[in-house]
Amino acid sequence: MSSTDTRTPVRVDVNTGGADSVILIGDGIVDQLPTLLGAHGVGARRFVVSSPTIWRLHGPQVQQALGAVEPILLPDGERYKNLQSVAKVYDALIRANADRGSAIIAIGGGVIGDTAGFAAATFLRGITLVHVPTTLLAQVDSSIGGKVGVNHILGKNLIGAFHQPRLVVIDPLVLRTLPRREFRSGLYEVVKYGMIASRTLFELLTRETKAIFDRDPAVLVPAIVESCGIKADVVSKDERESGLRRILNYGHTIGHALEAVTKYRRYRHGEAIAYGMLAAADLAVARGALAEREREALAQLIAALGPLPPVVDLPIRDLLDAVRRDKKVVHGKLHFVIAIEIGATMTIDDVTEEELVAVLERLGLTR
Ligand SMILES: NC(=O)c1ccc[n+]([C@@H]2O[C@H](COP(=O)([O-])OP(=O)(O)OC[C@H]3O[C@@H](n4cnc5c(N)ncnc54)[C@H](O)[C@@H]3O)[C@@H](O)[C@H]2O)c1
Ligand SMILES: [Zn+2]
Numbered sequence: 001m002s003s004t005d006t007r008t009p010v011r012v013d014v015n016t017g018g019a020d021s022v023i024l025i026g027d028g029i030v031d032q033l034p035t036l037l038g039a040h041g042v043g044a045r046r047f048v049v050s051s052p053t054i055w056r057l058h059g060p061q062v063q064q065a066l067g068a069v070e071p072i073l074l075p076d077g078e079r080y081k082n083l084q085s086v087a088k089v090y091d092a093l094i095r096a097n098a099d100r101g102s103a104i105i106a107i108g109g110g111v112i113g114d115t116a117g118f119a120a121a122t123f124l125r126g127i128t129l130v131h132v133p134t135t136l137l138a139q140v141d142s143s144i145g146g147k148v149g150v151n152h153i154l155g156k157n158l159i160g161a162f163h164q165p166r167l168v169v170i171d172p173l174v175l176r177t178l179p180r181r182e183f184r185s186g187l188y189e190v191v192k193y194g195m196i197a198s199r200t201l202f203e204l205l206t207r208e209t210k211a212i213f214d215r216d217p218a219v220l221v222p223a224i225v226e227s228c229g230i231k232a233d234v235v236s237k238d239e240r241e242s243g244l245r246r247i248l249n250y251g252h253t254i255g256h257a258l259e260a261v262t263k264y265r266r267y268r269h270g271e272a273i274a275y276g277m278l279a280a281a282d283l284a285v286a287r288g289a290l291a292e293r294e295r296e297a298l299a300q301l302i303a304a305l306g307p308l309p310p311v312v313d314l315p316i317r318d319l320l321d322a323v324r325r326d327k328k329v330v331h332g333k334l335h336f337v338i339a340i341e342i343g344a345t346m347t348i349d350d351v352t353e354e355e356l357v358a359v360l361e362r363l364g365l366t367r
Pocket of ligand 1: 051053054057076077078081108109110111112114134135136137138141142143144145146147148157174175176177178179182269
């Protein structure tokens, strides 16, 4: 693929039966925002929600495209993904006499997208939402699928809704300013898509690791397109996570537990998921469900994507407690997704404590 091809937007559709949403991916498409918004029926009253960091870096380009907009800026960081930030958005909307035809345009990572998205889902019982994701994680994951919401001091993502964005505008060029660790964190979710649904994607990452790190559009754009396609496909078939959508939780059982026991401070989300995928692969190999060479290919790719913060000091017992408290336990049974080969999964619900202890030990945690 020549690099000029990456500027022609690729379209991916999410069809959930209710409101459909359209994902457009292309280098530089932020410059086309007014045309794209118009073409997808987004009303003229548009409220941009972003953060000071993101607006400093990308606000000028957005202003260039949309004209002088007065953004609603929410403070940066996971700890501000809360109802107070949502209230700030409501305040601004009400003061400006926003109505049901108004739209929220969320420009930022998953924190801004989830928070602004929740405001859009609830203001006047729901107004139009557009995502312009600016982290790799947001581009391949959080901006797609309609899950919006905020944290409560007692737990992450406890308050939320389903609200499909009308449009998701993905411009991989905005990732140029993303800190390397954030970029790598998003890459682990791309690895996840490879493991659950696409050997081609997995092999692309393995073969082109350096080009990916250089954020070379010729590789990055196809990797994002493939990832979005997989998530869109899964969400289209199972919006409310009654079954299939669970495969997106591959690596997330152990990953979420690692995040929880370290109070969300040690790992970026993707880093915890990387460990979770290793654990799931190990468990699958121990059951004879996955070939050892496939597990080894995953371990090598994860190693090539860079160092992960340590796990050695974490007690296995704490991890087990966190796993038990997880939302993935339904009627007392833990639903655990394993890959049975690169690109295919199955869900099992009979994982024993002994198996979990064994994989956590092999991962290097403390007995
Ligand atoms: N809704 C969903 O389906 C879903 C799925 C996965 C994750 N999430 C949520 O997403 C959140 C994590 O999102 P995230 O990883 O994008 O983190 P984030 O939104 O906190 O962004 C990470 C950091 O990058 C900065 N940043 C963003 N874009 C930048 C850019 N282009 N250049 C430089 N800096 C930039 C931000 O200011 C922030 O400091 C979590 O709250 C998680 O729960 C939601
Ligand atoms: Zn994730």
